[in-house]
Amino acid sequence: MTPIYRVAQLAQELLYNRINAGDLVMDATMGNGYDTLFLWKRVQPTGKVIAFDVQQHAIYQTKKVLINNGWKEQDPTVELILDSHSHFAKYAYKPLKAVMFNLGYLPGSDKEVSTSWPGIKCVLDQLVHHYLEVGGYISIVSYSGHEEGKTEQTELLTYVRNLTSKSWGVMEIIRSNAVESAPKLIIIVRKE
Amino acid sequence: MTPIYRVAQLAQELLYNRINAGDLVMDATMGNGYDTLFLWKRVQPTGKVIAFDVQQHAIYQTKKVLINNGWKEQDPTVELILDSHSHFAKYAYKPLKAVMFNLGYLPGSDKEVSTSWPGIKCVLDQLVHHYLEVGGYISIVSYSGHEEGKTEQTELLTYVRNLTSKSWGVMEIIRSNAVESAPKLIIIVRKE
Numbered sequence: 001m002t003p004i005y006r007v008a009q010l011a012q013e014l015l016y017n018r019i020n021a022g023d024l025v026m027d028a029t030m031g032n033g034y035d036t037l038f039l040w041k042r043v044q045p046t047g048k049v050i051a052f053d054v055q056q057h058a059i060y061q062t063k064k065v066l067i068n069n070g071w072k073e074q075d076p077t078v079e080l081i082l083d084s085h086s087h088f089a090k091y092a093y094k095p096l097k098a099v100m101f102n103l104g105y106l107p108g109s110d111k112e113v114s115t116s117w118p119g120i121k122c123v124l125d126q127l128v129h130h131y132l133e134v135g136g137y138i139s140i141v142s143y144s145g146h147e148e149g150k151t152e153q154t155e156l157l158t159y160v161r162n163l164t165s166k167s168w169g170v171m172e173i174i175r176s177n178a179v180e181s182a183p184k185l186i187i188i189v190r191k192e
Numbered sequence: 193m194t195p196i197y198r199v200a201q202l203a204q205e206l207l208y209n210r211i212n213a214g215d216l217v218m219d220a221t222m223g224n225g226y227d228t229l230f231l232w233k234r235v236q237p238t239g240k241v242i243a244f245d246v247q248q249h250a251i252y253q254t255k256k257v258l259i260n261n262g263w264k265e266q267d268p269t270v271e272l273i274l275d276s277h278s279h280f281a282k283y284a285y286k287p288l289k290a291v292m293f294n295l296g297y298l299p300g301s302d303k304e305v306s307t308s309w310p311g312i313k314c315v316l317d318q319l320v321h322h323y324l325e326v327g328g329y330i331s332i333v334s335y336s337g338h339e340e341g342k343t344e345q346t347e348l349l350t351y352v353r354n355l356t357s358k359s360w361g362v363m364e365i366i367r368s369n370a371v372e373s374a375p376k377l378i379i380i381v382r383k384e
Binding site: 161172186 | 193197205209210349354355357362363365366368378379381383
């Protein structure tokens with residue numbers, strides 16, 4: 001078992017049994033591709049992962065990780081999309097079962113390119129209003145170690161705390177005894 | 193899958209793959225026996241559950257739940273102990289792999305009998321100093337809907353936030369969009 005306090009891995013652990021073959025799922029922040037790989041393993045051979053990043057390097061890296069794990073480049077169960085996640089609705093042919101975000105910078109890349117609250121809010125609004133399946137999940141790993149991350153996290157927490165509890169289960173998972181800037185995990189489930 | 197936002201069930205889900213046959217584990221608050229049953233299924237046939245409650249009714253209820261699920265009354269893989277959990281060290285023949293707490297009142301019973309911070313602190317101190325295995329877990333479901341619960345939770349959170357992060361992973365899992373008094377889940381893991 002991976003350490004329970006590594007929240008990016010905990011997100012995968014919590015979603016593991018809640019995603020099935022045939023589901024449509026999204027990696028909203030491809031980065032190094034580990035969530036795309038995780039999602040692909042769960043939904044194949046009949047489902048699909050749509051994965052987004054605005055950096056060519058992320059596409060390259062994710063493709064490498066997938067191929068190293070048995071994916072064939074023409075296999076339509078993954079679509080790697082060089083575009084903002086805010087345009088995901090163009091690619092969603094049915095309601096999504098799960099959406100994963102890992103916010104902040106792409107590790108080892110240009111620190112000028114980071115996620116931003118307006119873009120994330122745009123995705124969340126669309127998911128909340130239309131695109132998430134009943135019983136579907138959103139996981140978000142949020143960092144506050146950099147200035148933009150701090151603002152992003154504050155806005156994000158305000159947003160999710162205001163989702164009505166009748167329709168939405170919202171969990172916040174934090175490391176109680178770590179530094180203030182330790183990443184937080186947010187899990188949202190659509191109840192009805 | 194049970195709803196992810198039911199924290200008592202989430203505690204079981206997170207511990208499921210982290211407890212193995214042969215482990216010594218403890219249900220610190222037997223109550224209706226559901227954690228005892230869960231733990232027993234994980235550690236049998238070679239491990240053991242020591243389960244505590246100060247109310248005879250909890251022993252009766254837990255015994256019923258276990259027997260309904262295939263336990264035989266003489267089977268030494270479960271020991272139901274009518275005593276304060278603060279005396280657990282008498283029964284721990286080796287370091288514990290997991291300890292579960294579900295604080296507050298025994299459902300459907302005498303509301304005068306509830307857990308208290310001094311008793312819980314006594315157990316935690318012993319676990320932290322001696323009795324928890326490296327890689328072992330403590331899960332605590334804490335309620336703040338009643339006055340004693342509020343104090344208990346405040347003291348508990350202060351305690352766990354002060355565990356050194358070098359040796360202890362501590363996670364707090366809260367329902368962000370529920371009422372303030374919604375139960376919180378705390379998971380502690382001994383790293384070294």
